[in-house]
Amino acid sequence: MIIDEIKEAVSKDFISKNTRQDGRNFLQYRDITVTKNIIPNAEGSALAQIGDTKVYAGVKIDLATPYADKPDEGIIVVNSELSPIAHFKFESGPPTEESIELARVVDRGLRSSGAVDFKKLFLEEEKVLSVYVDLAVVDHSGDLIDCSYLAAMAALKSTMVPKYEDGKLLHDERPNKLEILNDVVCTSFEKISGKLLIDATDDEELASSGRVSFASCDDSHFCAGQKSGSAGFTVKEMDSMMDLALEQRKLLVSKL
Amino acid sequence: MKITKDQLLVNGKRNDGRSPDDLRSFKVTAGVLKKAKGSAMVEWGKNKVLVGIYGPGEVFPKHLTNYTKALVNVRYSMAPFCGAEEHGRSGPNRRAIEIGKVAKHVFENIILTRDFPRTQIDIYIEILQSDGGTRVAGITAASVALADAGIPCKDLVQGVSAGKVNDTVLVDLDKWEDNLGEGDCPVVVSLRSNEILLFQLDEVWTKQQVLQGFEKIFNAAKVLRQVQEESLKENYKEG
Amino acid sequence: MILLPGAKLDDSLKGMYGTYTDKSGTYASTISLLKQDRIVPLKGTYVPIVGDVVIGVVTDEKIFGYEVNLNSPYTGIVSNKVCREQLYLGDVVSFKIISVDEVKAASLAEPRKLYGGELIEVESVKIPRIIGKNASMLNTIREKTKSDIFVGKNGRVYLKNGNTTLAINTINFICKESHTSGLTDRVIALLNSEKPEEKIN
Known part of the structure; x- marks a missing residue:
C-alpha cells in the first residue's frame, strides 16, 4: 500500500508537468503488436501487446442449445482471467470484480x-454454435481493456469454424472462416490530477481517479461504454473523449 | 402482455403511453427498515427496490483496511422472484457483480469517505421486482438511504437510463424498451457538480445520440431529486 | 429548515460540522436542521473527540490496558497507567477522551465504573437535546423520575434508581421528536402523566 502511494505520487508529479514517465504525450499509445494464430489448437487466437501489457485471446467453438428467447441464434461467451502470472496483486481463486468487469465490457x-452474425451460427433446430472467447492476461502493465479488445477481435478474425457433420463438430476440420462484419476497438481514458490520458501504465492507473472506455464499431458509432473509478466526468469531457476515441480508431484497426 | 419491437414507439408514443422524455411514476420512501442505519424503498414504474445501509463499521476482512478513508461496498442482488419470467438464481451473478462495482464507484465519489478512516460502509440493494432500469433505481434509492443514515455525502445522486427506438432517444426505459430497443445507456449524475458518476453504454450509438441522452438524463434527474428531497423531509415533519 | 446533502449554505468556505467545502462554497453533507445559523445533524455516527465524556463497554484486556467499545466504529484504549482499578469484560465504565490519533483511535482516562443500573443507546447527535440548555432538560428528567442519569456524548445513557422506565421512555421520546419545537413542554407533560407507555406507542 505504502509503495503504491509512492508510485502514485511519482505518476502524478510527471502528469502535473504535462509529461509521462516513458516520455509519451497524453494521447499516445505505447507500441502495439498483434500476433494472430499463436495457439494453433484453438479455432482462433491472438496475442495482443500494448507496451509491456500482454493479453492472449483464444476462441473455441462448440455445439450448444440456443437460448429459449433466441432459438435461431448462436451464442458468444466472453471470459477473462487475471492470472497471478500477470501481476503480484492478482490472486488465484474465483474471478474478481475487475476480471468480471473486463470480460463483460469486452463482451458488450x-x-x-x-x-x-449470430444468425449464421444457427445449425439446425435446437443446435447452434457457441463461440467462446477467453482472455488470458499474462502481463499487466496497464490498459487491459484496450489490449483485451485487440486480442479478442484479432482472435475472432483468425477463427476457422469446424465442420459440422452428422450432429457432430469435427474440430480437426476447419474449412471456413468465421465471418466478422466489423472491427471493434476500444480506447480507455484515465483521469489523473484532473487530466485525461490514454493507454495508462499500471503505475499511472494507481494515480487515476477514474476511467472511461469507449468501444467503436465504425468511424462514427460506439458499441460499448463503461465508466469505472470514483471520479466524475462532465458532459464536455465525455464529448471530447468520444471524439478522441474515434481518432485513435484508425491506429487500432490497422493492428488487427 | 407481450410487446413487440414495432409497438415500442408509435406516433411518438411509447408502449405505456409515455412520450420519449417522460419518466415512469417515481416514488421513494426513506427510513423503511428498523435495523439498517439508513434505508429507502423506491417504486419506479413496476420496479420495487429496497436499499439498506450499514456502517461505518469495522472492515472485514481486516487486511483491506484503509487508514485514510472508509471503504464502500455495494451488493446489488436480484430476488429470485423479481422477474415476470422464469425463477431466477439467488445471489449475485456476474452481471450483479459488475453493477455492484460501478455503483460502488458512484458512492466512493459522493460519500465523504475521509471522515471515516479504517471503516467500511455497506450498501445493500435488493431488487424485489424488476422492470427495466433496476441499477439506476437502486442507486437513486441508495442515495436517499445514505442521507437517511446520516452518512456525510457531497450530494444526492440520481440515475436514469437512456435508450433508443427508431433512432429516437428515450429516457427511463422499461423492460421492453431495454430488451427490444436499440440501446441502453444507464447514467448516474450529481446535479451539484454537474458530473457523470456512472456511465455504461450498450448497443450502437452515435456521439450526438449519446449527448442527447445525457441532456435528457440531466433533465430527468432534476425531477427525481425533487422527490428524493421530499421523501427525506417527510420523516422530520412537525407534529 | 431541513438541510440535505448538496444544499448550498454559503459562497465562502466555512468549516462546520455537517458540511463540506469545495472551490465554489460550503454545502451541507448530512441531513440536518438549520436553526438560526446553527446546523444540528439529525443522524450521524459517533466519532471520538478530545474532551468528550463517554460511556464505554470493556471488550478486551491487553498487556498495556483495556480495549473499550464506544458505540462508534472506533474503539478506545485505556492504559493501565491511568486505570489502576481491575476492569472486566462487559464492564460499563465512563471515561474522558484525552487524545485521538490521526486514524481516530481514542485514548481514555478518568475511568469510573458504573455498577448495576441500565444502559441504553440512542443516536449520538441527539445527546445535546437530551441534556438541554445548561442541562435543563436532563435535570427535569432527573427531578421527575428520581433517577440517577449519566449521559455519554457517544450516544449512551446510563440510568439507575427511581423510575427508570419513565426516564427511558422520556429519552426515547426526545430522540424521536428532537426536530420539533416546544419539546420541553411536551416532555414535562409526559413526565407528569400517569401512564407514559400509552402516550408514546
Whole structure:
C-alpha cells in the first residue's frame, strides 16, 4: 500500500508537468503488436501487446442449445482471467470484480456491434454454435481493456469454424472462416490530477481517479461504454473523449 | 402482455403511453427498515427496490483496511422472484457483480469517505421486482438511504437510463424498451457538480445520440431529486 | 429548515460540522436542521473527540490496558497507567477522551465504573437535546423520575434508581421528536402523566 502511494505520487508529479514517465504525450499509445494464430489448437487466437501489457485471446467453438428467447441464434461467451502470472496483486481463486468487469465490457462491445452474425451460427433446430472467447492476461502493465479488445477481435478474425457433420463438430476440420462484419476497438481514458490520458501504465492507473472506455464499431458509432473509478466526468469531457476515441480508431484497426 | 419491437414507439408514443422524455411514476420512501442505519424503498414504474445501509463499521476482512478513508461496498442482488419470467438464481451473478462495482464507484465519489478512516460502509440493494432500469433505481434509492443514515455525502445522486427506438432517444426505459430497443445507456449524475458518476453504454450509438441522452438524463434527474428531497423531509415533519 | 446533502449554505468556505467545502462554497453533507445559523445533524455516527465524556463497554484486556467499545466504529484504549482499578469484560465504565490519533483511535482516562443500573443507546447527535440548555432538560428528567442519569456524548445513557422506565421512555421520546419545537413542554407533560407507555406507542 505504502509503495503504491509512492508510485502514485511519482505518476502524478510527471502528469502535473504535462509529461509521462516513458516520455509519451497524453494521447499516445505505447507500441502495439498483434500476433494472430499463436495457439494453433484453438479455432482462433491472438496475442495482443500494448507496451509491456500482454493479453492472449483464444476462441473455441462448440455445439450448444440456443437460448429459449433466441432459438435461431448462436451464442458468444466472453471470459477473462487475471492470472497471478500477470501481476503480484492478482490472486488465484474465483474471478474478481475487475476480471468480471473486463470480460463483460469486452463482451458488450462484441455483442452490440454485430461483429459476429449470430444468425449464421444457427445449425439446425435446437443446435447452434457457441463461440467462446477467453482472455488470458499474462502481463499487466496497464490498459487491459484496450489490449483485451485487440486480442479478442484479432482472435475472432483468425477463427476457422469446424465442420459440422452428422450432429457432430469435427474440430480437426476447419474449412471456413468465421465471418466478422466489423472491427471493434476500444480506447480507455484515465483521469489523473484532473487530466485525461490514454493507454495508462499500471503505475499511472494507481494515480487515476477514474476511467472511461469507449468501444467503436465504425468511424462514427460506439458499441460499448463503461465508466469505472470514483471520479466524475462532465458532459464536455465525455464529448471530447468520444471524439478522441474515434481518432485513435484508425491506429487500432490497422493492428488487427 | 407481450410487446413487440414495432409497438415500442408509435406516433411518438411509447408502449405505456409515455412520450420519449417522460419518466415512469417515481416514488421513494426513506427510513423503511428498523435495523439498517439508513434505508429507502423506491417504486419506479413496476420496479420495487429496497436499499439498506450499514456502517461505518469495522472492515472485514481486516487486511483491506484503509487508514485514510472508509471503504464502500455495494451488493446489488436480484430476488429470485423479481422477474415476470422464469425463477431466477439467488445471489449475485456476474452481471450483479459488475453493477455492484460501478455503483460502488458512484458512492466512493459522493460519500465523504475521509471522515471515516479504517471503516467500511455497506450498501445493500435488493431488487424485489424488476422492470427495466433496476441499477439506476437502486442507486437513486441508495442515495436517499445514505442521507437517511446520516452518512456525510457531497450530494444526492440520481440515475436514469437512456435508450433508443427508431433512432429516437428515450429516457427511463422499461423492460421492453431495454430488451427490444436499440440501446441502453444507464447514467448516474450529481446535479451539484454537474458530473457523470456512472456511465455504461450498450448497443450502437452515435456521439450526438449519446449527448442527447445525457441532456435528457440531466433533465430527468432534476425531477427525481425533487422527490428524493421530499421523501427525506417527510420523516422530520412537525407534529 | 431541513438541510440535505448538496444544499448550498454559503459562497465562502466555512468549516462546520455537517458540511463540506469545495472551490465554489460550503454545502451541507448530512441531513440536518438549520436553526438560526446553527446546523444540528439529525443522524450521524459517533466519532471520538478530545474532551468528550463517554460511556464505554470493556471488550478486551491487553498487556498495556483495556480495549473499550464506544458505540462508534472506533474503539478506545485505556492504559493501565491511568486505570489502576481491575476492569472486566462487559464492564460499563465512563471515561474522558484525552487524545485521538490521526486514524481516530481514542485514548481514555478518568475511568469510573458504573455498577448495576441500565444502559441504553440512542443516536449520538441527539445527546445535546437530551441534556438541554445548561442541562435543563436532563435535570427535569432527573427531578421527575428520581433517577440517577449519566449521559455519554457517544450516544449512551446510563440510568439507575427511581423510575427508570419513565426516564427511558422520556429519552426515547426526545430522540424521536428532537426536530420539533416546544419539546420541553411536551416532555414535562409526559413526565407528569400517569401512564407514559400509552402516550408514546
